[in-house]
Amino acid sequence: MPFYCTKGHENSPGSRFCVQCGEQLVQPGNQGIQAGQMLGGRYRVVRELGHGGFGRTYLSEDLNRFNELCVLKEFAPQVQGTYALQKAEELFAREAGVLYKLQHPQIPKFREMFRVKQQDKGLLFLVQDYVEGQTYHALLEARKRQGVRFNEAEVTQLMLQLLPVLQYIHSLGVVHRDISPDNLILRNLDGLPVLIDFGGVKQLAATVASQFLAAQGVAGSSATRLGKVGYSPPEQMQGGIVFPHSDLYALGATVVVLLTGKEPQQLIDPQTLMWNWRWEVNLSPKLGSVLDRMLQPRPSDRFSSVGEVLQALTTIPAPVAYPPTQPPSPQVEPTLAVAPPPVTLPVYQPTLPVAEAPSPNATVQPSSGWFKTIGLALVSILAAVGVGWFAGNWWIRSQLKSDGVQPQPTDSNPIVEPTDEPIPEPTSQLSPEELRRKEALQQRRVALNIRYNFYAALVNEEFWNQYPNQRGRQLGTGPEDANLRAQWDAIASEKLAQLERLKLSDAARRQLGGYKPADLDRFKAEANTLRVSSRSLYDLVDAKFFRAFPQERGKDFLNQPIGQVWQGMVLDTLSALKSGAALERIQFEPGRFDKQVSGSIKPGEGKILIANLSAGQKMDVKLSTARSALFSLYSPTGQTPPILEDSSDRSWSGQLSESGFYEFVVVSEASESINYQLNLTVENQTPPESPSESPSTSPSESPTDTSTQ
Numbered sequence: 001m002p003f004y005c006t007k008g009h010e011n012s013p014g015s016r017f018c019v020q021c022g023e024q025l026v027q028p029g030n031q032g033i034q035a036g037q038m039l040g041g042r043y044r045v046v047r048e049l050g051h052g053g054f055g056r057t058y059l060s061e062d063l064n065r066f067n068e069l070c071v072l073k074e075f076a077p078q079v080q081g082t083y084a085l086q087k088a089e090e091l092f093a094r095e096a097g098v099l100y101k102l103q104h105p106q107i108p109k110f111r112e113m114f115r116v117k118q119q120d121k122g123l124l125f126l127v128q129d130y131v132e133g134q135t136y137h138a139l140l141e142a143r144k145r146q147g148v149r150f151n152e153a154e155v156t157q158l159m160l161q162l163l164p165v166l167q168y169i170h171s172l173g174v175v176h177r178d179i180s181p182d183n184l185i186l187r188n189l190d191g192l193p194v195l196i197d198f199g200g201v202k203q204l205a206a207t208v209a210s211q212f213l214a215a216q217g218v219a220g221s222s223a224t225r226l227g228k229v230g231y232s233p234p235e236q237m238q239g240g241i242v243f244p245h246s247d248l249y250a251l252g253a254t255v256v257v258l259l260t261g262k263e264p265q266q267l268i269d270p271q272t273l274m275w276n277w278r279w280e281v282n283l284s285p286k287l288g289s290v291l292d293r294m295l296q297p298r299p300s301d302r303f304s305s306v307g308e309v310l311q312a313l314t315t316i317p318a319p320v321a322y323p324p325t326q327p328p329s330p331q332v333e334p335t336l337a338v339a340p341p342p343v344t345l346p347v348y349q350p351t352l353p354v355a356e357a358p359s360p361n362a363t364v365q366p367s368s369g370w371f372k373t374i375g376l377a378l379v380s381i382l383a384a385v386g387v388g389w390f391a392g393n394w395w396i397r398s399q400l401k402s403d404g405v406q407p408q409p410t411d412s413n414p415i416v417e418p419t420d421e422p423i424p425e426p427t428s429q430l431s432p433e434e435l436r437r438k439e440a441l442q443q444r445r446v447a448l449n450i451r452y453n454f455y456a457a458l459v460n461e462e463f464w465n466q467y468p469n470q471r472g473r474q475l476g477t478g479p480e481d482a483n484l485r486a487q488w489d490a491i492a493s494e495k496l497a498q499l500e501r502l503k504l505s506d507a508a509r510r511q512l513g514g515y516k517p518a519d520l521d522r523f524k525a526e527a528n529t530l531r532v533s534s535r536s537l538y539d540l541v542d543a544k545f546f547r548a549f550p551q552e553r554g555k556d557f558l559n560q561p562i563g564q565v566w567q568g569m570v571l572d573t574l575s576a577l578k579s580g581a582a583l584e585r586i587q588f589e590p591g592r593f594d595k596q597v598s599g600s601i602k603p604g605e606g607k608i609l610i611a612n613l614s615a616g617q618k619m620d621v622k623l624s625t626a627r628s629a630l631f632s633l634y635s636p637t638g639q640t641p642p643i644l645e646d647s648s649d650r651s652w653s654g655q656l657s658e659s660g661f662y663e664f665v666v667v668s669e670a671s672e673s674i675n676y677q678l679n680l681t682v683e684n685q686t687p688p689e690s691p692s693e694s695p696s697t698s699p700s701e702s703p704t705d706t707s708t709q
Contacts, residue, residue, distance in 0.1 A: 033058055033074075033118070039125065040114040043072060055123075059130065068130075070111065075124040089115065092124050098174060099126075099198060106165045106194050131196065133188045137181035140258055150258040152283055157447035158184075159255060159313065160440065162193050166251070167306040170244040174198070177242055179250035180231045181257060191500050230264025234273055234297050245302045248309060252294030259283070273297040286313070314439045430477060430485075437489055444496045449506055454513025458561040459492045466491070499565070502548055505575065508568035515567035523570050530577055531585075531610050531661040533638055539646070540582060540606040541569045543630075543667035547604035577608065586611040586664075586680060598677040601629070606667030609678060615659045618683040622651040625676035628669045636660025 015025055033056070037045050042064045049057040055074030061067040075092050092113070099110045108129040115124050136158075143149055150158075162184070169176065176183075176198055183197040233249040235241045253264050260267065260280040267277045275295045278288065290312050296302045303309045430438075445455050464471055467484070475481045475488070499509070524534040545566050546553050557563050576582035586595050586609055601607055613619065623631050631650060633643040636658050643652060646667075656662070668674050 039072065039116050043070070043127070045072070062127075069132075071108070071128050071130050073126045073128065075126065089124060096126055098172075101172065102169060102174065104165055104168050106162070106192055107169070108194065108196055131185045131187055131194045133185040133194070135182055136184045136186060136193070136254070136258060139186060140181060140261065144261050149261045149281075152259070152287060153447045153449060155255045155258055156287060156313070157444065158193055158258075159251070159309075160443050160447065162195065162251065163306050163310055163313075165193075165195050166244075166247050167310075169195075170247070170306060175242045175244060176247050176250075177232070177236070178228065179247055179254060180228050181254055182228075184254065190497070191503065230268060233299070235299060243299065244306070245299060245304055248294050248303055248306065252291050256291060256295070310436075314436075314443060434482075434485065434489075441489060441492050441496065444493075444500075448496065448499060449509050450499065451510075451513045454561065454564060455492070455495075457513070458495055458564075459488065461561050462491050462495065463488050498548060502544075502565070502569075504565075504568050505572050508571045511571070512564045512568055513561075515564050519567060520570070523567075523574055526574055527577065530583060531612075532577060532583065532608055533634060533663060535638065535642075536608050536632070536634060536663045536665050537570065537573060537577070539630075539632055539665045539667055540573050540576075540608065541566065543606050543669065544573075544604040545569055547669070582606065583608050583610070585609075588682070593683060594679070594681040596677065596679050598675065600673050600675050601666065601668040602673050603668055603671055606665060607676070609664040609666075610661045611664070611680065611682075612661050613656055613659070613682060615656055616684065617656050618654070619656055619662075620651075620653045620681040621664065622679045623664075623666065623676060624650065624679075625666060626668070626670055626674040629674060629676065630667050630669065632663075632665040632667075634663040634665070636662060 017024055033039065033045050033048070035045055035047050039045065039060070043060045043062060044067075046059045046061060046069070049059050049071070057074065058072040060070055060072050062070050096110065096113045102110065108131055111127040111129070113124065113126050117123070140150065166176070176195065178197060179195070183195065185194045185196055186192075187194050228250075229237065231250045231253045233246050236246050256267065256275065256277050257263060260277055262277075262280065264275075267275055267280070269276055274297065275292075283291075290309065293301070293303055293312070294309065303312070445452070467487070470484065475484055477485075523537070527534060527537045549557075549562060549565075552562060557566065573582065582605070584597065584599075584607065586597060588595055595611075597609055599607060621633065623629075625631075627648070630646045630648070632645045632647065633652060634645075635643060635656075637660065640657065643654075664678060664680075666676050666678075
């Protein structure tokens with residue numbers, strides 16, 4: 001019988017590692033619940049997910065909820081006897097009651113507890129939601145096989161997304177006890193980390209067993225210490241003592257492992273228990289110092305709460321930009337809307353955007369040379385307490401750009417905003433809660449490597465769409481505009497979430513706000529070298545774009561900030577074509593004039609198939625796929641109307657009028673992956689003339705006239 005890894009990949013009996021993801025496999029035992037068995041009158045076991053010393057975990061179907069997948073966690077303390085089992089059940093019910101109260105979107109919901117009898121043993125089960133995704137351990141292993149690891153931006157985002165979850169459970173008096181890459185899942189649904197496998201139940205099982213053995217006078221019955229070696233702090237492993245900062249230590253260890261690709265045992269000095277990880281990776285001083293403090297062996301030297309970690313990770317927020325008084329021109333970067341109090345700078349007053357005009361009394365001196373520019377920038381920032389961090393940062397960037405000096409971001413050290421300059425005290429009257437909210441938004445943006453000006457323009461446009469009466473008005477920092485500011489922040493959070501779910505490449509995200517019409521011309525030319533026309537390229541992009549932003553269908557979105565996202569998708573789609581992930585050439589075998597091609601397509605994605613055919617040939621093509629797929633068939637030159645375009649038709653037969661590469665495009669509008677099979681038959685198969693090998697081009701095509709979606 002085949003068995004499975006924790007992600008459901010099938011493996012042959014006897015395999016030590018998963019053939020698809022490389023996860024170390026645990027050989028199934030001879031006992032346990034079998035696939036197909038019913039438990040509790042409603043749960044049908046699909047397969048075992050894993051097992052340990054305190055029970056097994058099963059993927060199951062809930063028949064009372066339309067066969068929805070769920071997870072059954074077995075609680076099987078190693079005790080015998082009615083009294084011991086009754087005592088175990090009482091303690092387990094108490095612990096399960098605490099876990100049942102946890103209601104957080106990044107924690108699988110605990111549904112119920114029930115008891116069954118299996119092979120004359122009473123077993124207790126806890127039912128919780130099933131999270132579809134991959135553990136961070138599996139993600140790291142996949143990257144290590146490619147020679148890469150997690151970068152600073154990614155682990156910073158992970159910490160900022162997970163620390164609020166820890167803050168929530170700690171506020172309820174719950175300590176996770178077992179944080180590690182194995183117990184964090186990157187959820188497919190929204191790209192958020194989910195915290196699984198709380199250690200409290202495991203500790204409870206160990207405690208019950210220990211108490212039972214001690215009552216029987218069995219030696220060596222001290223309580224078992226739960227936690228993973230290297231991830232759990234020394235006091236937890238040695239004495240079973242846990243505090244909220246125990247979870248912070250484990251999170252710090254997890255982050256270091258993701259950054260270095262090495263397990264804690266390879267990074268901890270066994271004599272001093274100090275971590276020696278600094279030489280493995282280069283980090284910003286801020287994140288490095290935060291991790292060092294989280295990983296101190298003495299509890300008193302660590303952060304004592306999540307709030308302290310968040311405060312150390314984030315900088316003091318500066319006044320936040322809100323919509324300017326008028327919509328920005330597509331060629332003009334958006335202005336800052338919350339104007340700081342006017343001040344007179346004794347050395348240099350930068351030329352600010354319209355909404356933040358300098359004081360007429362300011363003395364302006366021209367810059368001469370890059371070093372002088374930097375010196376003036378630092379002086380002006382120190383002096384411009386009233387102007388705030390965003391204005392000073394904007395000026396530094398504009399001056400560096402004017403001298404031809406641009407900081408270059410890299411995967412390991414993304415540069416979106418300068419962070420080394422002194423930061424003045426904020427001058428706004430925003431509440432601490434609002435400041436934290438804005439700082440969290442800023443951190444998410446920085447983690448995505450997104451330019452501030454693009455981010456502001458994107459949020460501004462949606463804000464104006466929802467509140468058209470706010471055009472021409474500048475939001476203030478007082479209580480009278482608190483609700484509008486909250487709405488702006490909510491829109492910003494949603495836009496960031498959309499960008500996170502899109503999973504654009506880092507290169508595509510860094511260019512958002514900087515794409516120009518010339519870039520589209522370059523993308524077209526690169527597609528043509530692959531024998532792909534721009535309309536086929538755009539078909540794939542439109543499918544993904546309109547799935548994410550259905551409200552943009554039929555609009556002239558290219559002239560709006562959201563059009564930058566569309567161009568970013570073009571860049572990534574072009575990369576997928578070059579790699580062969582979205583492009584396949586149909587080639588006939590010698591002596592045969594028919595070909596069958598099949599595959600699968602994820603939601604919102606597509607596939608381009610090309611075949612080099614000759615004028616005069618008769619072609620029969622038939623596509624078998626889901627109803628939610630759209631099918632297009634384009635001729636080589638694009639000078640004739642498309643044979644099929646975004647069609648629900650699945651077949652075409654006729655004589656070809658041109659020689660060259662014909663394009664068969666299949667895109668999916670389904671909510672789940674679909675399969676396709678293309679059957680192509682060509683009569684009078686003869687090689688086309690060599691001139692037909694030239695790329696098919698259609699320079700007049702544009703995103704708006706090539707897509708009717």
